[in-house]
Amino acid sequence: MTNHTYLPVLVLLIAGAAFAIGPLALAWVWAKKFSPQKTGPTKNAIYECGLESNGDAWIKFKPGYYLYAIIFLIFDVEAVFLLPFAVAFEGFTVAESVSMLVFLLLLVEGLVWAWQKNVLSWT
């Protein structure tokens, strides 16, 4: 029996695959045997609200808000980590302080980059 230690895993794998593929295969057989596909331009339309889609989906939009949200994350993550740092600050060794500083500098670097790219001003 020692040879078959992983046999249950294999059985489970096969059963799991059959569980996933079985219904799909049944649906495929059902579609072939009984229920034909019925597609059409309206059914394949992108929108499903009853109105016709208007214009192109690939439009340009101002990325200002997106960048704003990304930069917010810098301060967000900083705040989340700075509070525990402040609480545990007395007990830090040199190595821990340095790694903390590196982390903070990485975040500050992002902020400096954004500042230089003039992202911080909204217009």
Add this chain to the structure above:
Amino acid sequence: MDEQLKSELRRQGVVATSLQELYNWGRKSSIWPLNFGLACCAIEMIATTMARYDLARFGAEVFRPSPRQADLMIVAGTVTKKMAPQVVRLYNQMAEPKYVISMGACAISGGPFKQGYNVLKGIDRYIPVDVFIPGCPPRPEALLDAFLMLQRKIDEQQLTGPARPRHLQAEQPSEFSVPQYSEHDLVPTRNDAVWHAPLVNISNAGTNESGRD
């Protein structure tokens, strides 16, 4: 299978069924309606789904906000000519098999607005309707009755053979032409493949004026 044998087996605790019965049972027990209402009939439709009437008893409590996931379109209310293209388009976007209940006088014929200029005189001019419910508005019981009627209709559908329903026939269309809202009326004013003008006997015209008798 012989009905007598089937009932005999059932008495012994053995349920015999066919693929067709199983399929129909599954479909009729999980008809998901499309979540949309057009006018006051929608209020009755909402009441039907709520605790007092509880449409969930029949497996239809899941109102889907997307036509892609819905089986049943309850045309609940007045279909204005401006709204008709959207209704037909939504019907086209529903997945097969799909059913339509035309609820209330307006959805059937235009109802009190039949003589008006902006109301469609029955949604059956553009899409095939399975069950009509008269009333203005019909009570929730009427909708439940229509629902049970639709379930019976599904139960009798054939899986194979020439009498099988539209969605099982490859050559039958799934989409129906969407009318165009234009200056004077919808174009076209009806889908001739779906709707035929009712025959009216004009021989007794004049003797039986509407509104007189």
